[in-house]
Amino acid sequence: MANHALLREVTLTLPMVADMEITASKTATAMAEHMGLGADQTDEVRMAVVEACINSFEHSHAEDSRVYLTFAITGDEQHEKLEITVRDNGRGFKTSEVEEPKIEEKLKAERKRGWGLKIIRGLMDEVDIESDAEGTTITMVKYRRAGRGK
Amino acid sequence: MANHALLREVTLTLPMVADMEITASKTATAMAEHMGLGADQTDEVRMAVVEACINSFEHSHAEDSRVYLTFAITGDEQHEKLEITVRDNGRGFKTSEVEEPKIEEKLKAERKRGWGLKIIRGLMDEVDIESDAEGTTITMVKYRRAGRGK
Amino acid sequence: MTETLKVTLKKRGGLSVIYTEGYINNQGGEEIAKVAYRVLDGGEKKLLLNLEGTKIVNSIGISILIEIIERILEIEGKLGFCCLTKTIAKTFHIMGLAQYADIYDDEASGVAGMTG
Amino acid sequence: MTETLKVTLKKRGGLSVIYTEGYINNQGGEEIAKVAYRVLDGGEKKLLLNLEGTKIVNSIGISILIEIIERILEIEGKLGFCCLTKTIAKTFHIMGLAQYADIYDDEASGVAGMTG
Ligand SMILES: Nc1ncnc2c1ncn2[C@@H]1O[C@H](COP(=O)(O)OP(=O)(O)O)[C@@H](O)[C@H]1O
Ligand SMILES: Nc1ncnc2c1ncn2[C@@H]1O[C@H](COP(=O)(O)OP(=O)(O)O)[C@@H](O)[C@H]1O
Numbered sequence: 001m002a003n004h005a006l007l008r009e010v011t012l013t014l015p016m017v018a019d020m021e022i023t024a025s026k027t028a029t030a031m032a033e034h035m036g037l038g039a040d041q042t043d044e045v046r047m048a049v050v051e052a053c054i055n056s057f058e059h060s061h062a063e064d065s066r067v068y069l070t071f072a073i074t075g076d077e078q079h080e081k082l083e084i085t086v087r088d089n090g091r092g093f094k095t096s097e098v099e100e101p102k103i104e105e106k107l108k109a110e111r112k113r114g115w116g117l118k119i120i121r122g123l124m125d126e127v128d129i130e131s132d133a134e135g136t137t138i139t140m141v142k143y144r145r146a147g148r149g150k
Numbered sequence: 151m152a153n154h155a156l157l158r159e160v161t162l163t164l165p166m167v168a169d170m171e172i173t174a175s176k177t178a179t180a181m182a183e184h185m186g187l188g189a190d191q192t193d194e195v196r197m198a199v200v201e202a203c204i205n206s207f208e209h210s211h212a213e214d215s216r217v218y219l220t221f222a223i224t225g226d227e228q229h230e231k232l233e234i235t236v237r238d239n240g241r242g243f244k245t246s247e248v249e250e251p252k253i254e255e256k257l258k259a260e261r262k263r264g265w266g267l268k269i270i271r272g273l274m275d276e277v278d279i280e281s282d283a284e285g286t287t288i289t290m291v292k293y294r295r296a297g298r299g300k
Numbered sequence: 301m302t303e304t305l306k307v308t309l310k311k312r313g314g315l316s317v318i319y320t321e322g323y324i325n326n327q328g329g330e331e332i333a334k335v336a337y338r339v340l341d342g343g344e345k346k347l348l349l350n351l352e353g354t355k356i357v358n359s360i361g362i363s364i365l366i367e368i369i370e371r372i373l374e375i376e377g378k379l380g381f382c383c384l385t386k387t388i389a390k391t392f393h394i395m396g397l398a399q400y401a402d403i404y405d406d407e408a409s410g411v412a413g414m415t416g
Numbered sequence: 417m418t419e420t421l422k423v424t425l426k427k428r429g430g431l432s433v434i435y436t437e438g439y440i441n442n443q444g445g446e447e448i449a450k451v452a453y454r455v456l457d458g459g460e461k462k463l464l465l466n467l468e469g470t471k472i473v474n475s476i477g478i479s480i481l482i483e484i485i486e487r488i489l490e491i492e493g494k495l496g497f498c499c500l501t502k503t504i505a506k507t508f509h510i511m512g513l514a515q516y517a518d519i520y521d522d523e524a525s526g527v528a529g530m531t532g
Pocket of ligand 2: 210248263264286
């Protein structure tokens, strides 16, 4: 186990079946706890993972009906971070065309949905989305705050 | 999502790093809860998964330093079961050469270890081990007892 | 087949309080809405949602809660939340929901704040 | 880097009781053994292990507990366990450990059974 840092990567593949996002959230929790993230940070990670999964379930229309996740703990002891990717082989979307949801408008609108990406961005430290006709990959990072387990 | 039954398979890949078996146990828990296994059955599954993982971590000497798990919910609604495989690409072992541990002997012996497989067989409904010089795959099954969530 | 959300309704100091237990996804949101609309249809204008038993929500579930808020705003009523996990409270703030619904730490201050 | 097991030692009705909190893996087993051997080295012959705070163990951790049992049998003492999850109790039965250590449902009956 020479390169310990690189080795700490877990991959998870889920079928697009209702509630399977809970499996992803439990795996995320295990990884967050493994690296000593505090309870609140862990909770934020798992909520973001749930949102990313249900987006793939609902919007990707991937023919293989699967979501591919990786959970990697990287960085040195002082600056450890958890990097999670959620990927599907679906039809993708243009991130620039997604409208920023506004609560004033949503309260009057027919469609109250459209919060997932905003929640993910609000809960994670870094978020990057790559999407094209081959599929979508969302990469999300959470840094461990100074003082383990706080 | 045509073939719903076949689709409910999750795969997980873990690095062979201390405590990573906890990630496997959390994934197992999520799958067991997903299919409505009761708390005690779920607990038995997760303990068996932990044992199978630490065996691979400790004994396989796999060059890729990884353990590959699958969790599949199969069968019809009346006879659902959770089938878990834990695989490594390690050096394998001869199951016939593993001695059955006896508590009377272990109490006096130098080496008190050797309980993992016995525990797995005691906690799961079906256990099958295939092992050769290419690696080891342990397949474990838990049936859902009649009366969901009991 | 994760268990569906359990929803209970109780009266506290004259106020209707809805308690949830479990995951608020779309079905969970619908369960809450069913009970909430029954209360509102009965003529009440205020409602407290005690989410102590809910450790996880998703945005589909929350958007159903926005429908409830819309209905309550229309009748000039008030929706309150109490006993949220830190992450759920943070999520409500991210969304701006906190401007249209009151968020209380515990049930006692929720009941006091909404009936006071 | 899951937290290491927390081990506490208390006296209950003259009996030394060891409480654990967390995962009993090899480090966890070593932590328990350290405290147990300190008690035995002090001349006591009986020990109750309250595992209420432990929801998961592995066979490496348990084999360290077998070492403790061996030591205690040598001095004709007694090791008891209480507050085991059903699965941990079942595991102890599968291993046959239950023949060499007493298993009690709760601490009160453990203390009573071992000091009575
Ligand atoms: N994995 C994905 N594949 C395809 N489209 C996606 C994906 N994720 C998000 N989208 C698009 O982005 C939009 C906004 O997503 P989101 O903010 O999560 O809200 P919602 O899912 O409620 O619509 C979705 O409506 C969808 O059009
Ligand atoms: N995945 C594996 N790869 C190689 N050898 C294994 C594997 N799993 C088990 N074994 C062999 O079987 C033996 C018995 O395993 P087990 O009953 O789990 O007890 P222990 O791990 O404490 O020795 C091990 O000592 C090892 O020789």
